[in-house]
Amino acid sequence: MRVLSGIQPTGQIHIGNYLGAIKQWLLLQEKNECFFFIADLHSLTIPYQPENLQKNILETAIVYLAAGINPEKSIFFVQSDIKEHTELCWLLNTVAPIGDLERMTQYKEKSRQFKKNINAGLLVYPVLQAADILLYKTEGVPVGKDQVQHIELARTIARKFNQRFGKTFVEPKAVLAKMGAKIMSLNNPKQKMSKSLESQSYISLFEEPGEIKRKVMSAVTDTGKQIKYNPGKKPGISNLLIIYSLFSEKPIKEVEKIFKGKGYAQFKKSLAELLINSLEPFRKKRKELLSREVYVRETLKLGAKRARAIAESTMHDVRQKIGLA
Numbered sequence: 001m002r003v004l005s006g007i008q009p010t011g012q013i014h015i016g017n018y019l020g021a022i023k024q025w026l027l028l029q030e031k032n033e034c035f036f037f038i039a040d041l042h043s044l045t046i047p048y049q050p051e052n053l054q055k056n057i058l059e060t061a062i063v064y065l066a067a068g069i070n071p072e073k074s075i076f077f078v079q080s081d082i083k084e085h086t087e088l089c090w091l092l093n094t095v096a097p098i099g100d101l102e103r104m105t106q107y108k109e110k111s112r113q114f115k116k117n118i119n120a121g122l123l124v125y126p127v128l129q130a131a132d133i134l135l136y137k138t139e140g141v142p143v144g145k146d147q148v149q150h151i152e153l154a155r156t157i158a159r160k161f162n163q164r165f166g167k168t169f170v171e172p173k174a175v176l177a178k179m180g181a182k183i184m185s186l187n188n189p190k191q192k193m194s195k196s197l198e199s200q201s202y203i204s205l206f207e208e209p210g211e212i213k214r215k216v217m218s219a220v221t222d223t224g225k226q227i228k229y230n231p232g233k234k235p236g237i238s239n240l241l242i243i244y245s246l247f248s249e250k251p252i253k254e255v256e257k258i259f260k261g262k263g264y265a266q267f268k269k270s271l272a273e274l275l276i277n278s279l280e281p282f283r284k285k286r287k288e289l290l291s292r293e294v295y296v297r298e299t300l301k302l303g304a305k306r307a308r309a310i311a312e313s314t315m316h317d318v319r320q321k322i323g324l325a
Contacts (some may be wrong), residue, residue, distance in 0.1 A: 014195055025142060026069070035138070056079070083306075100153055107122055187218075200218070213276070225264060
């Protein structure tokens with residue numbers, strides 16, 4: 001299966017990103033043809049500091065590599081290095097239904113969050129995402145639950161283009177993790193963990209041990225002391241149980257048995273220790289890669305070369321189909 005996914009070079013990469021996306025990628029790259037990219041063009045739709053963008057791109061590349069993405073098994077590149085992404089996005093805009101774009105949940109959320117910067121990019125963001133996917137004839141897209149709506153739109157756009165101009169694109173499918181596709185905020189378990197919120201809401205993949213312990217111990221739980229998975233009535237402890245289960249690779253039922261009769265404080269202490277130990281290899285690998293900037297940049301350059309060959313082939317076909325060649 002041909003697989004594609006990307007992540008924006010904005011802020012910290014947290015354990016929610018890892019559990020909901022990157023961890024899947026590590027498994028997928030073993031048996032599939034994978035494309036992983038840094039979505040720098042998408043990041044331009046919300047307020048950012050231009051002088052920091054290249055630094056953030058490099059740091060994000062280091063994150064991918066430190067987390068286990070293998071450039072010998074996957075094609076790993078920066079989105080803006082392939083001009084065909086933006087070219088295809090414009091062409092797909094001519095078939096994308098405006099009503100569908102206006103109904104996108106993420107567009108509504110971002111519009112509320114960035115009221116002073118409601119730009120056209122926020123509205124057509126899913127069309128660029130569709131271009132990212134369709135450009136490489138992608139079959140599977142590993143995403144979190146909040147992105148499934150965008151994948152459905154990509155399918156709609158592919159279908160409309162194929163109907164109008166002839167069979168060109170594959171209709172992609174969302175690939176969801178069985179659990180952990182949506183990790184919630186530590187200080188507000190009814191809200192998705194997000195790097196765009198305050199730092200207390202998430203744990204960075206490279207968080208220092210002291211900060212991990214502080215954030216876990218102060219994470220919101222629920223009334224009562226029973227450590228029981230019940231997202232509806234106990235969203236706080238349920239979120240922490242999911243995190244514990246995924247990092248320990250133990251079923252939630254087994255974790256509940258381990259901590260039966262024990263209080264939240266003891267459970268949190270154990271969770272903090274688990275995260276500190278689990279994240280230590282990432283911290284070490286990142287430290288190593290920070291001193292190998294030339295290697296990281298060369299890896300991205302080689303990935304872009306491989307991606308470009310496929311993107312150019314797709315666009316040659318697209319231009320012919322629509323009458324531009």
